[in-house]
Amino acid sequence: MSTNGARHLDVAAIRKDFPIFETGIAYLDSANTSQRPRQVTGAMLDYFEHFNSNIHRAAYHIAEVATERYEDTREKVRNFINAASTKEIIYTRGTTEAINLVAYSWGRKNVKSGDLIVLTILDHHSNIVPWQILAAEKGATIEFVDIDERGELRQDQFRELLARSPKLVSFGQVSNALGTINPALEMVAAAKAAGATVLVDGAQGAPHQGVDVRALGCDFYAFSGHKMLGPTGAGILYGRRELLEAMDPFQSGGDMIKTVRIEGTTYHDLPWKFEAGTQAIGEVIGLGAAVDYLSGLGMDAVRAHEREITEYAYEALSDIEGLTLYGPTLARRAGVISFSLEGIHPHDLATIADRDQVCLRAGHHCAMPLMTRLGVAATARASFYVYTQKDEVDRLVGSIKEAQRIFK
Amino acid sequence: MSTTAADDQFYREYILDHYKNPRNFGRLENPDITHEEDNPLCGDVVGMDFRVKDGVIEDIRFHGRGCAISQASASLLTERLKGMPLDEAKKIDKNDVLGELGIEISPARIKCALLSLKVLKVGAYGLADDDDNEENR
Numbered sequence A: 001m002s003t004n005g006a007r008h009l010d011v012a013a014i015r016k017d018f019p020i021f022e023t024g025i026a027y028l029d030s031a032n033t034s035q036r037p038r039q040v041t042g043a044m045l046d047y048f049e050h051f052n053s054n055i056h057r058a059a060y061h062i063a064e065v066a067t068e069r070y071e072d073t074r075e076k077v078r079n080f081i082n083a084a085s086t087k088e089i090i091y092t093r094g095t096t097e098a099i100n101l102v103a104y105s106w107g108r109k110n111v112k113s114g115d116l117i118v119l120t121i122l123d124h125h126s127n128i129v130p131w132q133i134l135a136a137e138k139g140a141t142i143e144f145v146d147i148d149e150r151g152e153l154r155q156d157q158f159r160e161l162l163a164r165s166p167k168l169v170s171f172g173q174v175s176n177a178l179g180t181i182n183p184a185l186e187m188v189a190a191a192k193a194a195g196a197t198v199l200v201d202g203a204q205g206a207p208h209q210g211v212d213v214r215a216l217g218c219d220f221y222a223f224s225g226h227k228m229l230g231p232t233g234a235g236i237l238y239g240r241r242e243l244l245e246a247m248d249p250f251q252s253g254g255d256m257i258k259t260v261r262i263e264g265t266t267y268h269d270l271p272w273k274f275e276a277g278t279q280a281i282g283e284v285i286g287l288g289a290a291v292d293y294l295s296g297l298g299m300d301a302v303r304a305h306e307r308e309i310t311e312y313a314y315e316a317l318s319d320i321e322g323l324t325l326y327g328p329t330l331a332r333r334a335g336v337i338s339f340s341l342e343g344i345h346p347h348d349l350a351t352i353a354d355r356d357q358v359c360l361r362a363g364h365h366c367a368m369p370l371m372t373r374l375g376v377a378a379t380a381r382a383s384f385y386v387y388t389q390k391d392e393v394d395r396l397v398g399s400i401k402e403a404q405r406i407f408k
Numbered sequence B: 001m002s003t004t005a006a007d008d009q010f011y012r013e014y015i016l017d018h019y020k021n022p023r024n025f026g027r028l029e030n031p032d033i034t035h036e037e038d039n040p041l042c043g044d045v046v047g048m049d050f051r052v053k054d055g056v057i058e059d060i061r062f063h064g065r066g067c068a069i070s071q072a073s074a075s076l077l078t079e080r081l082k083g084m085p086l087d088e089a090k091k092i093d094k095n096d097v098l099g100e101l102g103i104e105i106s107p108a109r110i111k112c113a114l115l116s117l118k119v120l121k122v123g124a125y126g127l128a129d130d131d132d133n134e135e136n137r
Helices: A011-016 A019-023 A038-050 A061-081 A095-110 A129-138 A155-162 A184-193 A241-246 A281-297 A299-318 A346-355 A368-374 A390-407 B013-020 B068-081 B094-101 B107-125 B132-136
Strands: A089-092 A116-120 A141-145 A168-172 A197-201 A220-224 A235-239 A257-261 A264-267 A323-326 A336-341 A361-363 A379-383 B033-039 B044-053 B056-065
Touching: A038 A061, A038 A281, A061 A089, A061 A235, A061 A281, A089 A095, A095 A129, A095 A197, A095 A220, A095 A235, A116 A129, A116 A155, A129 A141, A141 A155, A155 A184, A168 A184, A184 A197, A235 A241, A281 A299, A299 A323, A299 A336, A299 A390, A336 A346, A336 A390, A346 A361, A346 A379, A346 A390, A346 B068, A346 B107, B013 B068, B033 B107, B044 B068, B044 B107, B056 B068, B068 B094, B068 B107, B094 B107
Parallel strands: A116 A141, A116 A168, A168 A197, A197 A220
Antiparallel strands: A089 A235, A220 A235, A257 A264, A323 A336, A336 A379, A361 A379, B033 B044, B044 B056
16 A cells, blocks of 8 residues: 555544535545535634625624635645745636636737647646637637547657647646546646746646645646535636736726726736635635645545545456446546446446435546547546545445446 | 346336337438437437438438437337328427336436437427427426
């Protein structure tokens, strides 16, 4: 077992923090959205019930508390991803909005006709569509880095594309559909050396692998709270300060301004320049509690637990006849297993699993270009997190066997 | 877990039979009408070829791939349509198709069940694709 001396997660104790498990479900869809512990919902409830008020503007006590808790999350996130300053931590609704913010505010100013944008075939639609819209508007070109037969990015092709001096390189730290852990450190270094601005989509990275944005060296890093034990509606864009300073606002209106006169407006300082309108205050506070929870477990221990579960599941599924596994070997795989069964459509498997209260994803996983590349319409996907236990994997195996019995 | 396949209340024997041994499966040469629809969310595809003579569906074939529900639904529908006057086929609706399937369809699977009806409506009758809302209900 490859725990590297990391603390072992006490999964039984962890599961007690998640009331949803009292329903008896086996939850194998954390790459889609994670479950949330009482600590997170409790922090949110505390805000809604005890100091609900708007931030940054009211002169009474509960609003000061709300503002403080809201801004506390920024420092927690800064520390979690090791950013240099809280000015570099922008609240968004999630990864999708974070990437759209960059495509809009940075892209419209910096991407010109004839420029090259490099993405990868592993990317989620949220790291494809905003760039397609930008490229169409600006007359820029998009190239996709392909995968090899193991579902790993072809680094030789990536280097060839870098030789064409792309304006932007944007890729996922971890593939949501195959679980491939990309060599982000090497890829960012190579892309920066080629003069590109680099965005790393950390939606599947931050919750499971963690990140040190300064060591990684990327210009932008985007992730979602709801995939890391936090609520929906709160996510993060990290951006290097000098880039954020030079960018125009994304949305505009209240709270993002310094002064508004009929003759014109001056914008607020970072990070508030990018936070127009009343924000998802309760959700941001919940995200802070999620960061606390994960930091308390320790990301080394989180990784070690996911490796153990993934190894267990990979072996259990490998033993099943008629089952095809997609994606990399265990060494380069995060807690995601995509597979298909001979003669059984993933949706039929998911329906049968659901009858056993096993929550399994079936579909294209918002990665249709990848599905096309693999030559499949859909796969079934099991994904794991800090609360996943082997018993849930066993129940999945039971559902698969039941499906095979029905469809034999 | 102790039930046999024949006892399954959702994957009934006739549904699995239509899935594994689809009726009227394949293509027609020079069809009078041909149309295909897909359900990108789950990757189901159903297409139908029609031969129409004197207002009657003389022959029909379907092709496609996808889950048991979408494919069995298409197979069942072609059986029903073969030899049917167009005017009568026009009256087939959502309830007929679901009734023919004879199982409880959850909201998550309704699009699978009705994909073949969409092919019939949009393709063969050139009706506007206005039943999306109905399917979503």
